[in-house]
Amino acid sequence: MRVLGYAERLLWTCGLLCVGYCLVLGVQAKETQRLAERIGEPLPARIAPDAPPAAGDVIGRIEIPALALSAPITADYDKDSLHRGVGHIPGTAVPGGLGTVGLAGHRDSFFRPLRRVAAKMEVRLIDKSGTYHYVVDSTEIVSPDKVGVLNIASRPELTLITCFPFDYVGAAPERFIVHAHLLSASPDGVSAIH
Amino acid sequence: MRLKALIFCASLCLFSPTVWAAGPATPAADFTISNPSHIPGVTLEPGSYTIHVVSRLSDRVILKVDSVKGDVHSTFLGIPNGNIQKPSASGPVRWANPADGSQYLKGWYFPGGSSVIEFVYPKAEAVAIATSNPAKVPAVDPGSEGKVTDNTLSQEDMQLLTLWLLSLEQVGPSDAGDTASAKPSIKAVRYTQEASVQKPVIKALPHTASRVPLVWLLGFCSLLAAALLRLIAYSRMSALNQESLLRE
Numbered sequence: 001m002r003v004l005g006y007a008e009r010l011l012w013t014c015g016l017l018c019v020g021y022c023l024v025l026g027v028q029a030k031e032t033q034r035l036a037e038r039i040g041e042p043l044p045a046r047i048a049p050d051a052p053p054a055a056g057d058v059i060g061r062i063e064i065p066a067l068a069l070s071a072p073i074t075a076d077y078d079k080d081s082l083h084r085g086v087g088h089i090p091g092t093a094v095p096g097g098l099g100t101v102g103l104a105g106h107r108d109s110f111f112r113p114l115r116r117v118a119a120k121m122e123v124r125l126i127d128k129s130g131t132y133h134y135v136v137d138s139t140e141i142v143s144p145d146k147v148g149v150l151n152i153a154s155r156p157e158l159t160l161i162t163c164f165p166f167d168y169v170g171a172a173p174e175r176f177i178v179h180a181h182l183l184s185a186s187p188d189g190v191s192a193i194h
Numbered sequence: 195m196r197l198k199a200l201i202f203c204a205s206l207c208l209f210s211p212t213v214w215a216a217g218p219a220t221p222a223a224d225f226t227i228s229n230p231s232h233i234p235g236v237t238l239e240p241g242s243y244t245i246h247v248v249s250r251l252s253d254r255v256i257l258k259v260d261s262v263k264g265d266v267h268s269t270f271l272g273i274p275n276g277n278i279q280k281p282s283a284s285g286p287v288r289w290a291n292p293a294d295g296s297q298y299l300k301g302w303y304f305p306g307g308s309s310v311i312e313f314v315y316p317k318a319e320a321v322a323i324a325t326s327n328p329a330k331v332p333a334v335d336p337g338s339e340g341k342v343t344d345n346t347l348s349q350e351d352m353q354l355l356t357l358w359l360l361s362l363e364q365v366g367p368s369d370a371g372d373t374a375s376a377k378p379s380i381k382a383v384r385y386t387q388e389a390s391v392q393k394p395v396i397k398a399l400p401h402t403a404s405r406v407p408l409v410w411l412l413g414f415c416s417l418l419a420a421a422l423l424r425l426i427a428y429s430r431m432s433a434l435n436q437e438s439l440l441r442e
Contacts, residue, residue, distance in 0.1 A: 004423055011420035018413025022406055077400045090340065091395030097338030098317055098358045098382055104400040108407050144401070147394040152339075152356050154384045163403040170408075175399045184379030185360055186321045 025083050029109070032084040036061040036072030039126060060095050060127035062086055062103060067113035067121070077104045086110050092150055092159075095125035096132035096187055102150045104161040107172070111162040114178060123158060123180050130187025134158045134180035141174050149177050156182035221304035222246030223284060231288075232298040233259055234270035234315045245302055247272075247311075249349060253386050255311055256352055257302070271314040271352055272301065273332055273385070278310040289329075293322040320360045321380050330359040332385060340395070357385035 035058045060073040073095070077087025086105035093099030105111035123134040134157075141164050142149060149159050158180040163172035226242045242262040248269065249256040258269045281287060284305040289298045298319070301312040312332055315323060320333030334355045341351050363381040 004427060008420050008423040008427065011416045011423065015413045015416030015420055018409045018416060022410045022413065025406060082402065083404065087400065089396060093335065093338030098333060098335035099338035099356065102395070104402050106402050106404045108404055111402070144399045147396055147399060150395055156382050161399055161402065163401065171401060172403050182382065185317065185382045186325070186380040
């Protein structure tokens with residue numbers, strides 16, 4: 001009877017800790033999302049345009065309207081960054097940049113809708129310079145060592161990376177890749193020179 | 195026999211048109227401007243300057259502009275472009291239309307050169323030029339290759355930067371199949387794709403499966419099991435209570 005009592009207390013503690021951990025991550029993600037949604041909005045006149053953003057590691061936002069996907073883009077793809085958004089792979093192009101933009105996201109959170117992605121869907125990358133439009137060309141499943149998917153191609157591109165299979169429990173053995181290309185090197189509604 | 199071979203080689207070198215047409219390896223020129231003019235990354239105020247070729251590479255040259263006063267030292271890339279009509283005299287070649295109200299220099303023609311050296315602009319400036327000029331504008335985007343701004347790039351970085359050509363074309367939603375709403379946009383294509391080995395930016399593709407679903411499941415199961423135990427304990431207690439009541 002006493003053992004069952006201890007077991008019950010242990011289970012309550014463990015359960016509440018796990019749920020609390022998930023809730024904290026959820027709140028963090030929501031906060032990052034809120035910050036990302038402010039990117040691209042006109043700055044108040046009293047704030048200098050060169051002033052650093054409130055959260056230095058949120059560099060923009062990704063949107064795929066057809067999948068109702070909207071997620072913050074963080075400056076790196078470390079564990080913490082991937083909990084709060086989609087991670088930009090340093091060394092790849094910046095949103096709208098001349099090169100290949102590499103973004104990685106969790107298949108069980110921000111990039112979960114990618115399982116329904118299809119060719120010709122529009123992808124928007126929004127950063128402080130404006131909104132850039134990409135169009136999905138293709139998808140592929142590759143092994144984790146195939147880093148060539150991030151190489152610079154003959155035109156500016158976007159590569160989205162997430163783990164595959166989507167329903168795999170644990171460390172998935174493959175990677176799901178989405179290839180898209182940039183429509184215009186000039187952002188929407190913003191002067192070319194910032 | 196050796197002498198003949200030497201003379202043959204020397205004459206080949208002497209009469210080779212490419213050697214003469216290319217001019218000196220690192221040509222230089224002095225110039226004065228009376229109106230503010232843009233070169234890649236810098237605005238030149240009215241004054242005297244010198245421009246010279248720092249280094250010639252396979253598909254590009256590195257140029258440097260210094261002001262006589264000593265306040266401007268700008269290094270940037272250029273590409274020899276045989277399609278630009280050579281001016282009658284050596285000197286600057288300007289873009290036909292100003293961009294964002296500013297005059298941009300298109301390139302430089304050095305005395306004795308075989309072609310005009312076209313300036314390669316940072317992306318934002320190249321977009322502005324391409325928007326107002328119907329031509330392909332050479333561009334680089336150091337920020338998209340993990341590099342900092344042009345003015346602080348080393349010569350090694352400049353050798354490795356990818357060159358692009360930007361032009362104003364119908365590349366809007368027409369690419370997505372909607373020709374009706376196509377609008378002029380800035381199309382970018384890679385300048386040359388030489389057979390160079392591209393250094394990978396990462397060793398392996400990121401691992402993107404979080405433990406959150408597992409933690410959530412573990413927490414849910416723990417709470418469920420704890421609730422079950424509570425229920426068992428409660429039912430046992432009530433059974434014991436009933437038993438004791440019956441005994442009494």
